[in-house]
Amino acid sequence: MDQAQGFTPQPLPPWHRAVLKVGSSLLTTPDGALTEVHAQALASFVARSRDAGREVVIVSSGAVAAGRGLARPDRSTGLPGRQALAALGQTRLVALWQGLLSVPVAQVLLxxxxxxxRRRYLNARATLRELLALGTVPVVNENDTVAVDELKLGDNDNLAAIVAALVDADVLLIASDVAGLFTADPRTDAQARPVQDIPALATSSFATAGGAGSKAGTGGMRTKLEAATKAAAAGIETVLFDGRDPACVARLAAGTLTGTRLRAPQSRMAARKYWLRHTPPIGRVLVDAGAAQALQTRGASLLPGGVVGAEGEFTRGDVIEIGDGQTVFARGIAQYAASDVRRIARLHTRDIEAVLGYSYGETVVHRDDLVTLGTEP
Structure with missing residues (x-):
């Protein structure tokens, strides 16, 4: 059956920031050489989204496949050989995306x-956020050159879900070489029917997914559903679509999905707030009345100037309480350890690096990592 048929166009979920995962099968020819054939439409989607004021992070496979097209066939077997192929192909992969986009492309290997x-997680998140603030398009890939586990089946699908949570994306877009999720493998079963919408991922959904999708790639529909499950846990919806179909990609840029939408059980912010509310705090930061009011009524970040002290011993990345000495009214993720907070308390943000010798940013707790405590769950 024609996989493009049977999927009824439906609205994309509202989004401002997205992670776009692109598999090897969309970027390489059968012999492993990089090609722009399908990447052109996807790059156009990124450009149109940016023109509309949105942000896109690309998680791109293809380095190993691209490297294979450059190496001697007898020297590309085994794990060391594949790691070498990744090193060869990564520069070609980034060059491909840079050639298709008019804005700077930033390579991020994880x-x-x-x-x-936790500390490296926060550093990676801060870097990606800063790259987006600078107006670049981050292109993320696994650092296959030095990592062993990252060459396992379908890992970039799961990496994309992790990156989506890392950057607080609103939606995870997975471009595949199939049109979406089907009731059976449409390549072998003529009775396979498209699955338009999955309200909540269930174990039964995985029964419709097969194994590896293509020779060039390392994952199939099963890993995409695993990635969607991870994204849903963070309150992020996932959509699957055919990245080979320029018309499908063009509709996506216009806000219309022709593929499968996998919904999250709750919103991204609700999931994050729930996690913060129910994670045991490690310590406490005390603030003055002005900071307490700003945090509770204006949705502000906590700056060092409003801090009067810290209780307990916590490290960067720990969940902490925030209070005024009488009432605890918020929780958040600390950007600095307790010892650092005590040293920069009451100081201006510009003095952080001079006092500590380094800086993780101007906030003690960023507003995206903070929730005020009330009666809501």
Whole structure:
């Protein structure tokens, strides 16, 4: 059956920031060489989205496949060989995206260690946020050259979900070589029917997914559903669409999806607030009356000038309480350790680096990492 048929156009979920995952099969020819054939439409989607005031982070596979087209066939087997291929192909991959976009492209290579270690996680998030603020398009890939686990099946699908949570994306867009999710594998089952919308991911959904999708890639529909599950846990919706179909991609740029929409059980902000409210705090930051009012009524970030002290011992990335000495009214993620907070308390943000010798930014707790405590769940 024609996979493009049967999917009824539907609105994309509202979004300002998205992560776009692009698989190897969309960027390489059968012999492994990089090609712009499908990337052109996807780059146009990114450009049109940026023109509309939106932000896009690209998670792009293709480095190993691109490197394979440059190496001697007898020297590209085994894990060391694949890691070498990633090193060869990564520069070509970034060059491809830069050639298709008129704004600067920034290469960001991550491993799971970067995302499991809390301080490195926060550093990666701060870097990606700053790159977006600078008007660039970050192109994220796994650092396959030095990481072993990252060459496993479909890992970039899951990496995309992690990056979506990392940058507080509103939606995860997965460009694939199929039109969306089907009741069976449409390549082998003529009775396969498209699945338009999944209100909440269930285990039964995985039964419709197959294994690896293509020779060039490392993942299939199952890993995409796993990624959607991770994104949903963070309150982020996922959409699957055919990245080979320029008309489908053009409709996407106009706010219309022709593919599968996998909904999250709650909004991104609700998921984040729930997590902050129910995560045991490690310590406490005390603030003055002006900071307390700004945090509770104006949705402000906590700056060092409003801090009067810190209780307990916490590290950067820990969840802490915020109070005024009498009432605890907020929780948030600390950008500085307790010892640092005590040293920069009451100071202007411009003095942070002079006092500490380094700076993780001007906020003690950023407003995106802060929730005020009330009666809501």
């Amino acid at each position: 491993t799971h260690d970067d995302l499991r270690h």
